[in-house]
């Protein structure tokens with residue numbers, strides 16, 4: 001699943017893989033803009049959305065080469081602002097352009113305020129089989145501070161609607177370390193998430209980018225984020241709770257029931273290949289990485305005119321690919337197979353990083369056993385500091 005096992009480094013430095021592709025479809029529209037968000041998104045414009053979906057189907061069709069695809073992910077933005085017919089048109093285009101596996105994982109990100117039982121049922125009928133619901137918190141005060149357009153009760157109702165429609169693969173997104181959030185309040189939200197028994201959950205520590213409106217508002221209103229030691233406790237409490245509830249933490253910020261890891265996201269972490277469609281979408285394939293035009297209307301115009309939509313495109317060096325493979329692979333609880341990654345990129349990893357890894361093992365941040373390097377949970381907590389050694 002997603003791991004190109006027969007890869008080899010070619011003479012020209014390219015790295016070939018035989019894993020199935022993932023397709024990412026970006027939907028840049030939102031009903032309201034959250035004060036912490038720096039994704040590529042804007043307010044919903046129905047006319048632009050119609051033109052955008054047509055552009056997406058054209059981009060997909062002209063990129064298609066019949067290659068095997070085993071995951072499709074609608075991300076955003078708020079993909080649940082698409083009408084079911086629009087989702088179906090995009091999926092049809094994927095089916096015409098690629099060899100979509102019968103057991104393809106097809107995820108759509110959804111916000112609670114754009115969820116209804118009939119909408120979810122129709123999405124499942126159109127081919128969506130996994131829903132990722134953005135709840136972020138189960139505390140109305142925290143949701144209001146974040147600028148979210150839904151309450152905790154709406155999140156619960158949305159989850160019930162998704163389950164009621166028969167979706168057996170649901171992920172919940174939550175954020176920890178919110179402005180003015182106490183350790184107890186954070187634990188209460190995690191408890192509420194566990195009580196819903198999703199199949200998968202993503203629990204990210206909120207990082208406010210320098211000019212985030214929420215950062216300024218929080219400073220004005222005195223909503224400070226808890227001190228670092230409390231932030232660490234929030235993270236450790238959260239994953240201790242999901243452990244106790246029977247979830248497996250398979251990545252720094254992600255837990256799953258058995259068999260419910262995100263196949264699509266594993267491609268990013270396991271050095272796989274994917275194509276991104278839509279404005280600002282990134283793609284990585286055959287050692288080449290490119291990024292589409294970010295601005296929605298410019299992207300639509302470019303597709304309509306048959307022009308290139310990639311604004312940057314470059315071949316990665318083997319060193320860059322190795323750095324990415326280590327940086328992303330070590331995010332996973334399974335870590336990396338030192339011999340396999342070393343062979344894939346023609347580098348003796350022990351010779352290059354062995355003393356750093358030894359230092360991290362002594363500090364309790366990594367383990368080095370059975371030919372694999374892994375982060376411990378303490379290492380995951382400070383992952384940026386540890387992983388920066390490998391890039």
Ligand code: SF4
Nearest residue numbers: 030033034037076077
């Ligand atoms: S709904 Fe999601 S993508 Fe849209 S502004 Fe809020 S956080 Fe960003």
